[in-house]
Amino acid sequence: MTREEIISMARESGFDWSGNELTWESVICTEELERFAKLVEKRKCEELADKIAQMPFGDTSASFAIWVREQQ
Numbered sequence: 001m002t003r004e005e006i007i008s009m010a011r012e013s014g015f016d017w018s019g020n021e022l023t024w025e026s027v028i029c030t031e032e033l034e035r036f037a038k039l040v041e042k043r044k045c046e047e048l049a050d051k052i053a054q055m056p057f058g059d060t061s062a063s064f065a066i067w068v069r070e071q072q
Contacts, residue, residue, distance in 0.1 A: 003030075006037045042072050 003024045010033070011022050020026065027033055045068055053065035 001037050001041055003034070006033060009037075045069060045072050 007022060007024055007027075010027075015022055024030060049065040049068040052068060053061055055061040055064075
């Protein structure tokens with residue numbers, strides 16, 4: 001996930017920077033924001049991989065689940 005994507009989602013979710021335009025440079029906790037975004041992304045990939053692994057397609061489902069987990 002790029003910084004631009006993180007900032008875009010932060011804006012969309014309601015992050016406010018005292019009425020000014022929210023930019024990567026205006027965020028104080030950029031490292032924490034990046035780590036948070038990566039944790040959310042990882043959690044979602046795990047959730048999707050778990051659901052894929054439960055599909056009734058045997059080894060194919062398992063292979064797809066492994067591939068999703070490796071994308072992180």
